[in-house]
Amino acid sequence: MLGRVHAFDVLGDPVRRRILELLAPGEQASGEVSAVIREEFGISQPAVSQHLRVLRESGFTSVRAEGTRRLYAVESGPLREVDAWLERFRGFWEQRLDALGTELARGKRERRRREEASGDE
Numbered sequence: 001m002l003g004r005v006h007a008f009d010v011l012g013d014p015v016r017r018r019i020l021e022l023l024a025p026g027e028q029a030s031g032e033v034s035a036v037i038r039e040e041f042g043i044s045q046p047a048v049s050q051h052l053r054v055l056r057e058s059g060f061t062s063v064r065a066e067g068t069r070r071l072y073a074v075e076s077g078p079l080r081e082v083d084a085w086l087e088r089f090r091g092f093w094e095q096r097l098d099a100l101g102t103e104l105a106r107g108k109r110e111r112r113r114r115e116e117a118s119g120d121e
Contacts, residue, residue: 007082010058015041015051020074023061027073030063 011017015037022033034048052072055061059078063070 007058007078007085010054010060010078011082013051013054015043015048016055016060019048019051019055019072020060023072023074027071030070030072033072 011020018040019033019037022028022036030049030052033052034045037043037048037051038045052061052063056063056072059075061072062075063072065071
């Protein structure tokens with residue numbers, strides 16, 4: 001998985017997770033990402049650059065030059081690997097979410113019945 005760097009080592013850092021969140025909607029210039037990260041985490045521009053480098057070298061992001069700008073984008077491969085690893089655990093929360101959905105639907109039906117009954121009086 002990702003050669004020398006394990007995906008969870010990369011994703012274990014809150015700054016790198018936030019960078020991926022910022023890039024999720026689409027490609028962003030490194031300056032834009034850096035400005036947000038510096039504001040939110042209070043770290044220097046070189047520190048942000050280091051996080052971007054880790055994400056790039058581990059395959060989580062790609063970068064392309066456009067003039068003097070560097071545009072970063074999320075790469076899905078490592079995220080698919082993480083998702084595949086999580087698959088074996090998904091049943092732990094999906095079963096609970098299904099049960100919650102059932103309870104919410106039951107509550108709605110009961111409220112509707114009470115409202116209808118009180119309207120008949």
